[in-house]
Amino acid sequence: MTMIDDRVHRELRSVWDAIPPLAIDDVPNAREQSRVMAVPVAHDPAIVWAGTLVPGPPGAPPISVRTFVLNARPARPIPALVWIHGGGYIFGRAEDSDALAQLFARETGAYVISVDYRLAPEDPFPCGLEDCYAVLTWLAGESRGLGVDPGRIAVGGASAGGGLAAALALLARDRGGPAIAFQMPLYPMLDDRNLTPASREVTDDRTWSRAKNLSAWRHYLGHEPGGEEVSFYAAPARARDLSGLPPAYTMVGTVDLFRDETLDYVCRLSQAGVAVECHVVPGGFHGFEHLVPDAEVSRRAQREYVNALARGLYGQFI
Numbered sequence: 001m002t003m004i005d006d007r008v009h010r011e012l013r014s015v016w017d018a019i020p021p022l023a024i025d026d027v028p029n030a031r032e033q034s035r036v037m038a039v040p041v042a043h044d045p046a047i048v049w050a051g052t053l054v055p056g057p058p059g060a061p062p063i064s065v066r067t068f069v070l071n072a073r074p075a076r077p078i079p080a081l082v083w084i085h086g087g088g089y090i091f092g093r094a095e096d097s098d099a100l101a102q103l104f105a106r107e108t109g110a111y112v113i114s115v116d117y118r119l120a121p122e123d124p125f126p127c128g129l130e131d132c133y134a135v136l137t138w139l140a141g142e143s144r145g146l147g148v149d150p151g152r153i154a155v156g157g158a159s160a161g162g163g164l165a166a167a168l169a170l171l172a173r174d175r176g177g178p179a180i181a182f183q184m185p186l187y188p189m190l191d192d193r194n195l196t197p198a199s200r201e202v203t204d205d206r207t208w209s210r211a212k213n214l215s216a217w218r219h220y221l222g223h224e225p226g227g228e229e230v231s232f233y234a235a236p237a238r239a240r241d242l243s244g245l246p247p248a249y250t251m252v253g254t255v256d257l258f259r260d261e262t263l264d265y266v267c268r269l270s271q272a273g274v275a276v277e278c279h280v281v282p283g284g285f286h287g288f289e290h291l292v293p294d295a296e297v298s299r300r301a302q303r304e305y306v307n308a309l310a311r312g313l314y315g316q317f318i
Contacts, residue, residue: 087159
């Protein structure tokens with residue numbers, strides 16, 4: 001029994017006990033294991049989806065994206081969401097988020113664009129972030145032809161995707177890039193330093209653990225994490241100035257490695273004058289709502305962030 005077993009929510013425990021460990025030091029094997037574990041997604045007939053390529057950053061290859069939009073969409077411009085998948089910056093695919101992207105499109109009426117950004121260690125920081133920025137700028141530039149309102153573009157992601165969403169908001173602010181109306185970094189991977197109590201508590205290999213996190217940061221940065229030279233665009237928790245960022249929603253579980261860095265970031269956003277809402281889920285481990293989707297605690301958590309996204313896209317968040 002590990003130190004977090006008795007803290008996992010009772011509705012999640014049966015699955016928690018059966019989760020196989022995922023070793024990420026062998027990156028190709030981790031990618032294959034994540035593909036094998038992926039659940040096939042049924043296509044929602046109410047949603048039109050397509051795969052396409054958008055121009056990459058200067059000198060980089062085109063970026064594969066998957067787009068999702070309601071079949072019966074209104075004639076007026078609709079909001080949009082740039083969604084960024086997780087996977088510790090080293091594995092995962094845009095198609096892993098197909099079910100969630102369809103849910104976002106169906107429940108919010110948004111044009112959802114899911115990004116297959118480049119992965120480390122083959123393409124370390126800043127490659128993945130620059131891919132996400134290229135997709136954001138393409139979306140804003142093509143908004144009229146896509147039927148998208150450029151004033152209502154949100155960015156979001158989970159885990160490493162949440163870290164990229166937070167970094168993307170910082171990068172767009174600092175470059176004077178496309179305006180982001182709302183950000184939704186869910187249980188985000190924000191801090192390479194791994195100094196928080198939660199980063200020491202969560203060592204169980206059934207979830208995203210300290211050892212996995214350190215390994216993933218090493219791959220993403222291309223060197224040992226924790227040094228003074230690490231950019232805050234790689235690790236947004238290092239950013240000193242969080243002013244001028246878009247309103248934010250996040251959620252994290254109490255037995256998630258990223259609990260403390262998420263809560264610290266939320267506090268600092270609020271102190272910088274950014275409107276922010278955070279839900280802390282008792283007994284939630286990393287990515288619990290996807291691993292145990294039928295649990296009431298999972299359905300409730302997902303409803304809350306889908307509703308928050310809708311409020312953010314339609315100017316009702318604050």
